[in-house]
Amino acid sequence: MKEGKIQSVRLKKHLKNGKQVSMGYGFIEFDSVETATRVCSDLQGTILDGNALILQLCHAKKDEQAVKNVEKDKSTTKLLVRNVASEATEKDLRQLFSPFG
Template sequence: SRSLFVKNLNFRTSDENLKKHFTEKLNEGRVQSAKVKKHLKNGKNVSMGFGFIELDSVETATKVCKDLQGTILDGHALILQHCHAKSDDKVSNRADKDKSSTKLIVRNVAFEATEKDLRQLFSPFGQVKSLRLPMKLGNHRGFAFVEFVTKQEAQNALQQLSSVHLYGRHLVLERAKEGETLEDLRARTAAQFTDEQNGYQNSTKLAKKRKHMDILDKPDVMFEKIAR
């Protein structure tokens, strides 16, 4: 691919500065375009901390990824990765046989995020076969499911989006288990979500109960505080 994924951008870095950075450091080849990914926050378009650059050839992209890895822009060391990693025939064949490995679970999704936001985020790494954002009472539940066409595409997204934030929240990506359908994933994730909520509620109740018992165990101290 001629496109490179650029991570660890300074939130102040603009499209122009990103393009200028690579243009000035290129000995041969040309930067076709540079784009910092943004999202709407408090009515303003703000950087998501990553972006993409497109070079004039695959050879230029490969050279840039190798030679300009870790270069500093606006005080940040840039992390460069190919949008579509190359794979051999064996990997491709396994991907065709193992369809379950093409699915990802995305947790900690900000409630402001939309299906469009997620599709724009994942699509540079391969062909998104399906994307689901389960809803409840008009809002999504904080997790999503993404299915790619091949195993390698899912692996690309899993590796390259491991440190990405969306609307200020760090996305947590997980590979689906073998044989799991999207319906299985929905049920498993919903159950985990419910368990986490119950765990939080139980811990809150336990804390209140302990506080109540402390008051019963030390009534003199409590009355003394009230008297003051």
């Protein structure tokens, strides 16, 4: 089922009790718009460590109008992954998304 290639996986973290833990969101970038769009659709709501992931195509914030047009513009290769469990790692995300890239 591999369609594209994962370019990067970044999980935002913070220090809690001396340990790096997930802040609940991260980013995954693919090599094509088609792969990113398909993954966003196919894996929406997938459970990872007990949490249903929320996926959204990601766009650079240029201005308020750009934010309003996020749903209209599907020309990005990066996904915002929200509702990530604090125990989740970048490796977990990479494994989950690896069938697509």
